[in-house]
Amino acid sequence: MPIPNTVFIEYRKESIYPKRNNGYNPSVKYPEYPWSDSDISVEDNAVYDMVRRCLAGMGFDAEHYGNSEWNPLGSVVKKGQTVLIKPNWVSDHNHNTSVNDDLECLVTHPSIIRAIVDYLVIALDGTGQIVLGDAPMQGSNLDLMYDKAGYRELFNFFYEKKIPIIIADLRKYSVISKNKIISAPIPIKNSLGSICIDLGRRSMHAEKDYLNPPYKVSDYSKNDIKRYHSSG
Secondary structure: OOOOOOOOOOOOOOOOOOOOHHHHOOOOOOOOOOOOHHHOOOOOOHHHHHHHHHHHHOOOOHHHOOOOOOOOOOOOOOOOOEEEEOOOEOOOOOOOHHHOOOOOOOEOOHHHHHHHHHHHHHHHOOOOEEEEEEOOOOOOOHHHHHHHHOHHHHHHHHHHOOOOEEEEEOOOEEOOEEOOEEOOOEEOOOOOOOOOOOOHHHOHHHHHOOOOOOOOOOOOOHHHHHHHOOOO
């Protein structure tokens, strides 16, 4: 079992994100690796190794670590379940002109998702399904973000391996912004739908009720934000 109330951080100053070719394969054939020798990268993939070390450092399935039976997510993910992975897919565009539209501060790098999916494949053992999704800014072009951030190569790997995964845009609608004018809401096709949950006093926003602070997020109605983020 994982160590309770533990956060494990793996940091390597010299590490860089792997290139987007080959679906972000690891550069080491780990004992528990679910794919073949042909799915190993000749280029270093420090990210995969750091994700693996985080899972090990948190104590997941410690008794099997280092052998082919290691199933770090097996204690929290059971066969037949549907598992949601929620990366950050904030925007398809970085407005900081000095970084040449680099999305690393806005979008979770796909190499991290690849490693997590591999360990979900081990835990699910051919059953259940995985949902990979987020609700980006309403004005974001998600298809463009996939291309720019390197997710297409990751999706191709999923399809090649026939991993039962759903790629989901969790927004209810998108908008088009031009010259500071936002279009009417455009419904998201094939939306998974949603339900409203009233967290009451369990909401982290409830701690600030006495302040009733204003909240503002681009592309969202100011009145809707106020209604959902104040007074309980």
